[in-house]
Amino acid sequence: MLTAEAPAKVNLALHVTGQRADGYHLIESLVVFTDLGDRVSVELCDRDGFDLDGPEAAGLSNEDAHTNLVVRARDALRAAALRDGIDAAAVRIRLDKRLPVASGIGGGSADAAATLKALCRVWKFAPTPETLSAIALSLGADVPMCLHGKPLIARGIGERLEPVAPDFGLDMVIVNPRVGVSTPAVFSKLERRDNAALPAPGSLADRDGFIDWLAQTRNDLQAPAMRLVPDISVCLAMLADSGTLLARMSGSGATCFGLYASAEAAEAAAQHMRAARPGWFIEATRTLSPG
Numbered sequence: 433m434l435t436a437e438a439p440a441k442v443n444l445a446l447h448v449t450g451q452r453a454d455g456y457h458l459i460e461s462l463v464v465f466t467d468l469g470d471r472v473s474v475e476l477c478d479r480d481g482f483d484l485d486g487p488e489a490a491g492l493s494n495e496d497a498h499t500n501l502v503v504r505a506r507d508a509l510r511a512a513a514l515r516d517g518i519d520a521a522a523v524r525i526r527l528d529k530r531l532p533v534a535s536g537i538g539g540g541s542a543d544a545a546a547t548l549k550a551l552c553r554v555w556k557f558a559p560t561p562e563t564l565s566a567i568a569l570s571l572g573a574d575v576p577m578c579l580h581g582k583p584l585i586a587r588g589i590g591e592r593l594e595p596v597a598p599d600f601g602l603d604m605v606i607v608n609p610r611v612g613v614s615t616p617a618v619f620s621k622l623e624r625r626d627n628a629a630l631p632a633p634g635s636l637a638d639r640d641g642f643i644d645w646l647a648q649t650r651n652d653l654q655a656p657a658m659r660l661v662p663d664i665s666v667c668l669a670m671l672a673d674s675g676t677l678l679a680r681m682s683g684s685g686a687t688c689f690g691l692y693a694s695a696e697a698a699e700a701a702a703q704h705m706r707a708a709r710p711g712w713f714i715e716a717t718r719t720l721s722p723g
């Protein structure tokens with residue numbers, strides 16, 4: 433049994449700067465990954481299988497097994513392996529679902545990326561980075577960044593990746609009001625698609641300087657998402673009242689994050705917010721280091 437982590441991605445900043453002829457939006461986004469995530473386990477088997485469990489599995493209970501991103505990742509990688517003459521044998525895949533579904537922290541994309549990584553090892557298949565990136569992108573705009581899995585700036589529709597290496601971790605709390613959000617619905621509600629690019633990256637050497645830089649950036653999807661899901665305003669107000677250094681929405685929502693001065697401050701804020709909203713997904717976490 434081989435296990436691959438599928439860490440949540442958080443868009444610390446997300447600027448929408450244009451739109452392609454095919455409708456996809458051009459973005460500039462500073463992305464980090466957290467120690468909170470799903471887990472994908474893979475083993476060779478007599479015939480293909482897919483098992484789903486974990487605390488957030490119910491969010492996918494109506495999901496047809498053929499449309500789950502884990503299964504789509506398996507099929508896309510197998511097709512590429514077979515083209516290279518590699519016997520991509522039958523596998524049983526188990527998804528331990530811990531991240532809320534359709535929540536702006538890339539759970540499905542992270543699962544797909546983890547599946548690609550695990551199956552490359554199980555099948556002893558080493559596609560070129562270009563081939564692997566193309567397979568990832570065919571599964572979703574966020575899958576290439578999840579494959580990278582370390583802090584980065586994403587451009588294009590999310591597939592042009594520039595690694596960045598902050599010298600510090602960030603303690604954060606993520607809050608999801610348990611309302612799923614459709615990514616295309618949020619993009620379609622944007623008032624402007626020609627927003628300013630990310631300002632030149634600030635210092636990656638000290639956290640406070642970085643947070644000052646971050647405060648000059650935005651998530652352009654936050655306003656349209658708030659119009660669709662009023663609870664996003666509640667998440668942001670709750671974070672603002674909890675001693676956060678900066679609070680914002682991730683991706684197309686509805687998950688919001690707050691940054692804190694320490695792991696203890698993040699944990700205390702999470703506990704306080706959980707007491708106020710017992711049904712919501714509220715977790716203290718820390719960003720994964722670039723190393």
Ligand SMILES: C[C@](O)(CO)[C@H](O)COP(=O)(O)OP(=O)(O)OC[C@H]1O[C@@H](n2ccc(N)nc2=O)[C@H](O)[C@@H]1O
Binds near residue numbers: 446461572573
């Ligand atoms: C908002 C972000 O999460 C930021 O990281 C991503 O841009 C979304 O990535 P994703 O969920 O993997 O997106 P996909 O599954 O590829 O696309 C879902 C839909 O979102 C819209 N979409 C997505 C990405 C993008 N750059 N522009 C878009 O307009 C398109 O309508 C697309 O049909």
Ligand SMILES: Nc1ncnc2c1ncn2[C@@H]1O[C@H](COP(=O)(O)OP(=O)(O)OP(=O)(O)O)[C@@H](O)[C@H]1O
Binds near residue numbers: 492495538683
């Ligand atoms: N393994 C999976 N986990 C989550 N969603 C999946 C999965 N497989 C397919 N999906 C479908 O993908 C849709 C988007 O789910 P996901 O949790 O990745 O959204 P998200 O967190 O908003 O992602 P992003 O931030 O990349 O937009 C869901 O509505 C669900 O139907």
